Amino acid sequence: GSELLKQERAKSNIDANQLAQFLFTKEALERNERILKLLTADPVFDKSHNYFQGREARIEASLAKAKRLRQLQVQHNWTQDEFMCANELLSEATPYGLHYSMFLVTLREQGTPEQHKLFLEKAENYEIIGCYAQTELGHGSNVRGLETTATWNAADKTFIIHSPHLTSSKWWIGSLGIVATHAVVMAQLSVNGKNYGPHPFVVPVRDMITHEPLPNVHVGDVGPKFGFNTMDNGYLLLNKVKIPHVNMLARFSRIDPETSKYTRPANPSLIYGTLTFVRADIVLKSGSVLARGVTIATRYCAVRRQFQDQDAEASQAGENQVLNYTMVQYRLLPLLATTFALHFTGRGMIRMYQENQKRMSASRDASKSEDTKRHPGPEELNPGTDLLADLHATSCALKAYGSTMAAEGLEVCRRACGGHGYSSFSGIGSYYADYLPTVTWEGDNYMLTQQVARYLLKSARAVLAGKAAANDTTRILKAFLARQDMGAAFDVLGSDTDLVDAFAWRVAFLTFEALRHRDEEKQSWNSLLVDFWRLSTAHAQYMVVKSFHDALSEPATQESLPQDTITILYQLFRLFALHTLEQEASEFFMSAATTVRQIQLARKASMKLLEEIRPHAVRLVDAWSFPDWQLDSSLGRSDGKVYEDMFHRASSLNALNKVIVDPYPNSRVLFKKDGRTSKL
Amino acid sequence: GSELLKQERAKSNIDANQLAQFLFTKEALERNERILKLLTADPVFDKSHNYFQGREARIEASLAKAKRLRQLQVQHNWTQDEFMCANELLSEATPYGLHYSMFLVTLREQGTPEQHKLFLEKAENYEIIGCYAQTELGHGSNVRGLETTATWNAADKTFIIHSPHLTSSKWWIGSLGIVATHAVVMAQLSVNGKNYGPHPFVVPVRDMITHEPLPNVHVGDVGPKFGFNTMDNGYLLLNKVKIPHVNMLARFSRIDPETSKYTRPANPSLIYGTLTFVRADIVLKSGSVLARGVTIATRYCAVRRQFQDQDAEASQAGENQVLNYTMVQYRLLPLLATTFALHFTGRGMIRMYQENQKRMSASRDASKSEDTKRHPGPEELNPGTDLLADLHATSCALKAYGSTMAAEGLEVCRRACGGHGYSSFSGIGSYYADYLPTVTWEGDNYMLTQQVARYLLKSARAVLAGKAAANDTTRILKAFLARQDMGAAFDVLGSDTDLVDAFAWRVAFLTFEALRHRDEEKQSWNSLLVDFWRLSTAHAQYMVVKSFHDALSEPATQESLPQDTITILYQLFRLFALHTLEQEASEFFMSAATTVRQIQLARKASMKLLEEIRPHAVRLVDAWSFPDWQLDSSLGRSDGKVYEDMFHRASSLNALNKVIVDPYPNSRVLFKKDGRTSKL
């Protein structure tokens, strides 16, 4: 094992450290190391039992880890980045997970200064622990369909929060199952019999001293899950629970306590912005999520040897590393390319988001100085919102695409490891299972594609009407219209920019097709959902191909990396693009973005790229810089000691091996262990 | 919930019971019911804790179930079918799993009458419990690379079984971890310094009384896995363990104890036959495996309502069943079609296998009467072997394809259930995780495709040389050659037989392409692996389409089912075929099996079929006849009481809800439970 990985590293001239610095910055890498030292020194964070423990033991241990992480955060005065880095290294959700994310964010963004004092400050100090309770047993995607009610009671200036049916029970709420003292509950606001739609309310759910559920609150954990079992997702039924006026989060909409008058959301596009950021972050993370699986599988497939090459001379001794089989390369190396593609795409998204936020707050400041009293209205947001709308649609498309690629790619990596991939010690299975909800939450990946399509249709209509805003989407739609009749003729194999343009062409083609179905043929929305999903996927693929290419072409890239490394990155770019093109071949030739002949050649070119990238595979995954402790994988060890580690864990750490059974069917004895005997 | 499923059932005129009888026979359905009653009456088989238990508790409970099943088998004098049916209903692997399958089969098929007396009879009575130990830490697919040695010692007529390296440790061996007393160990037979390759040896591993490991035997459980955790997969290291001559299973090859002379395998094609049968059985099962997920998801998606239809009038009240969204139909209904497709294919395979076995044993009997003393040599097997070779290749292709479809389809079903699919109570996740090794064992699905390609290349060479045997493979290759220059012109949308022929055409095209690459262009085997995998997949898809069509066209089918039901089955056939065609579009037009225009029309036709099949979806899954107890799913309940069941399990069965925690980070208290308190 060790020898083989050494040879692999010797074969490639890529400087993995330099590439790592380029990907993550030197500061981030140093921070990682510093925090890793702290964590590994503390027995609370010991990982050796993780794969063996049942649900209760795991969540108990995870609560301990959460507490200690919070203590360290205070003690070392960690920044948010440092805190998140510690969580990444730990690689498990803890019961504080939704407290320090959604609960704090919601209080901060949707609370007034008064409410910040009342709730946010305590929450930031962990004097109250909270969660974000939106989804119900009966409603997830359709937020407007929520059934929990919040009825304004003008007489004593309170809201009555109520769960009218079983299906209105809040469900899936992270950090609610066992730890939360408070919940932000999304409930239908009802004032004088009129429904104003879902709004956020702060509801205490457990006693601050005894931690027992409060009266009329039925709260608990929703039970075991496919993964994510270190998190206490919970349920909550409220039986006419009364809360004071101040508990309705009132930054964007409020009830006047005196007149019972409802004032409308002032600035919905800010919330829009947060959603966009959360999704951009999922895209960025999807690269590193997938990279964990690719790291493990690539290293193991370089260590694993099986069979002699079919065409080898009889004299040639020794078995082949399975990474040398093209069938294994075909499964793993495009995913390796995808990790970089998603990383650069996520980075680009976050950069665009930040620029846009700056622009928006600048324009807000400008308008403020004119009229400080006035609430900012939507019209003031125009300088940013066109871009934000584009960014938002892109973030939907990319969240759906990136998280699907990451989830499915992890399973491909697991299978590439053959039988040993199925062992918990591979480190891929449990990580995959924990990651899976990402395809469902923050917008179910299929649902999101409808939003993308809606935006693209709107853009296409604007382009046809000559009233389009200036952004990349309208640019590619216009470019398509201009050349539509001449045809495309992209040199996808000879020119990288043509390759990017072919992806753009396909998006534009599918957009106008969908528009024709919807506007001219008047087809129903429902009948077009599959087309919309295809369209959204095409859009996401275009954005990834474009972002990857843009990132490589930046002067900063050319300056930071040696030419050899840049060459390999371009090969990865081409592999990603051509492999995708080949997978989606029928759309490329139906849209006339490529010819059938080009697709055949793209296949060949992909196979050639696999061969070129193969020698650098181990160094490329090294650049992702995962410490062994983070991966917690026998197969992915950076020193290649795969079999020793598997054997050690199975024979020494495995408590089942302390058991003696009676194996015969007629004996009632089952386990004998520690002197105790269990019986049938 | 209940109401909605009632309405669904009212909407369709399919008689689910009649269809069920056609699929499984009346006897089988009655048997199921009879055994189900027995199992549900016995508290040992209670399933209510399954989703909550950790590994040790589960395997302990599973051992209890295994013992009770064996007791019932004896008590009720169950046939093998009845015993297997009980295991299916239980739906978990037990620690006896490899004993009653591979261990018994190997003793039976590879043992001599003397060995049957010595080992098989005891094993059949569970006086010894065994396993099949082939795979090692370092070798799985490549059986010839096994490192365990069996050295013949003429002096005292024994074999020394030895594990020379860490990597030679047997690994993954089912039933070995805690229960086996014996193992059939595959080891490299060495006689006088000469290696004769891997052979099977019966090796005692644990004391028959104390059940402690025997001297020089290091044996244990390999630890937690992604699934399959009710099975004790084990490891085994043997330090020069001596076994007598009789422990080498000697039906096919043996060492003469006096002369030390090695006698060769007499009849390898019989083993070939068993492998074929095992794979055919995997194909048949893959249909019902997938059907579990499809049943759960279809019922839940008929109960789940979310959003109003986008184009609905404002006045139209109520939310839409998510099964009405075409995007959900597009994900689920082709899988519904696949369940039937795989079922008929598996049934066809097993029928062909049995016919072939009959023919072979008939020809053996004939030759026996001529010369009863002579061992049957391979030349006598000819009447069957050509067919067997074809059947064997087909079984490889279909095992790889069917198990991949089932595994991946289950995950699609889980996701289709949105957030609730992630709950263990969905019943899909754990079943999927338990099923996953099927893509790796009995031939890794990617590895198998090389065998298929090798066979197809051989057949193509024989066809070109004019020396081809008569079977379906050579038939389609010849048909392609005959029309190659005229072109295909299949009416895939108008004629079902043309649709089948288009799939055959693509296989033949890809075969001759591969042949050209290999024989004319002399490309390396390794460089063609991806092409081979595509070819094997194409072959499998052709076989499935053909088998589905054949099954529907049989007179027996036409007689047993009413015309309405047959019409729907044909629609399912077309949906399966056209959906597959659309997924693999690029190969269909590159091989000129269809035009680009036909592919566009196939898409449209698929969407139309979804609409036609939609009203019958619930009745069609009902026909699969899974008892609720077997599915153990809140979402898949046949009465539609989805939310009640979810709520009950989460709140009442969930032991975590008996815990009170201290949620504050500065308190060292973690869990308070049953008076005990745990601390950080």
Ligand SMILES: Cc1cc2nc3c(=O)[nH]c(=O)nc-3n(C[C@H](O)[C@H](O)[C@H](O)COP(=O)(O)OP(=O)(O)OC[C@H]3O[C@@H](n4cnc5c(N)ncnc54)[C@H](O)[C@@H]3O)c2cc1C
């Ligand atoms: C582990 C986990 C943690 C979670 N944590 C939280 C939390 O902390 N707080 C919280 O509030 N929520 C949480 N959730 C809930 C999560 O946000 C929802 O599960 C998610 O929004 C999906 O909604 P749903 O489950 O209702 O799916 P549904 O909307 O019911 O979807 C079911 C199926 O129908 C399809 N579908 C639905 N509508 C349409 C349509 N109009 N067109 C086409 N197809 C459609 C979907 O694609 C899906 O396949 C969590 C969920 C999980 C699994």
Ligand SMILES: Cc1cc2nc3c(=O)[nH]c(=O)nc-3n(C[C@H](O)[C@H](O)[C@H](O)COP(=O)(O)OP(=O)(O)OC[C@H]3O[C@@H](n4cnc5c(N)ncnc54)[C@H](O)[C@@H]3O)c2cc1C
């Ligand atoms: C749950 C479980 C139960 C099992 N039970 C038993 C049991 O009871 N008894 C027993 O003996 N075994 C058992 N096995 C072992 C099983 O049979 C092997 O895991 C299987 O044969 C695959 O072999 P491998 O793990 O060595 O994979 P490998 O052969 O090492 O494959 C690793 C990777 O390399 C690829 N690869 C390997 N060779 C080539 C090649 N020539 N060309 C292209 N690609 C290649 C594979 O596709 C795979 O992706 C079990 C396994 C599991 C997971």
